[in-house]
Amino acid sequence: MVATGPLSGPLFSPDLIGTDVVTSFPEGYTIRALERGDYAKGFLDCLGVLSDVGDVSQDRFEERFDWMKTQGQGVHYHVVIEHENRVIGTGAIIVERKFIHNLGLIGHIEEVAIRKDFQGKGLGLKLLASLSSIAKNVGCYKTTLGTSPENEPFYVKCGYNKSGNIMNQYFEEPKEPYYRG
Template identity: 40%
Template sequence: MTTIIPDGFTVRRIDSRDFDGAKVALAGLTTVGEISQEDFNSILGYWDSVLLPNGKQAYNTFVITAKETEKVAAIGTVFVEKKIIHNGGLVGHIEDIAVNSDFRGQKLGKVLINYLSSIGKQLGCYKIILDCDEKNVGFYEKCDYNKAGIEMQIRYQ
């Protein structure tokens, strides 16, 4: 499956230019906190350093940007885990999907999920999983995901 990127947008791996745009988009999802440009660069550097056994990156955070303004319209990650099960298989975890509110209604969320799913598939994942609110199940079903279970959490902060 090739992901079609809508006219006027580009998809690429996150980089240090995305400091403000990533924070704005993610703030629509949850608490981001007071991270500096230096903290941000340090996280991206850490992510780049974590490799899979096949030498590819385990953290794959991509942004969809508006071509003219370079604004971050959407952001999301597929983070890949090496397992013993399934013949030492790889599982992708889709995390922290956010669309900047200025760019809603353009189906960029679906574009991003399709793109991240194709990245996970190319990396050799036998499955990709994600957790969402009950109200977003229909959206993910349109992205070819199916219900698989219940997410449980324990919070320390």
């Protein structure tokens, strides 16, 4: 199904990703906002590198996309790296509105994934730079993320510092980490 009108096009304004970041990608690679048509370009398969996605039909994907574009504006910023008409990388920033820090905004980095055959090419670093660019452009005073100990060196290389521990409380049956998220 092809959307027209307000639901067609990118999830958010492309202007939120700085030109310096956009032009830093190698020829043939494009960083941009998630679009409805990315289901067919393997967006969920790309996320599958990170965690179990589940059985998500195109209709369910589009329903979630439409909600984010209409009800979640100013909160949900999902980016993709496209190469040869295929999504090969993705990440998201979820903006939290605080009462502290003068009603500040914090960007929560989530769902960072690069397809296995594209890892080690510097694309993850550039992906994180795009999310940082969005965070700065929407007025966040910081970004935060959770990661496994084995991935800490990558995020340090991207400019992140270890700052405490993240605790989780799960509300479903115990699962292996890949399936738990």
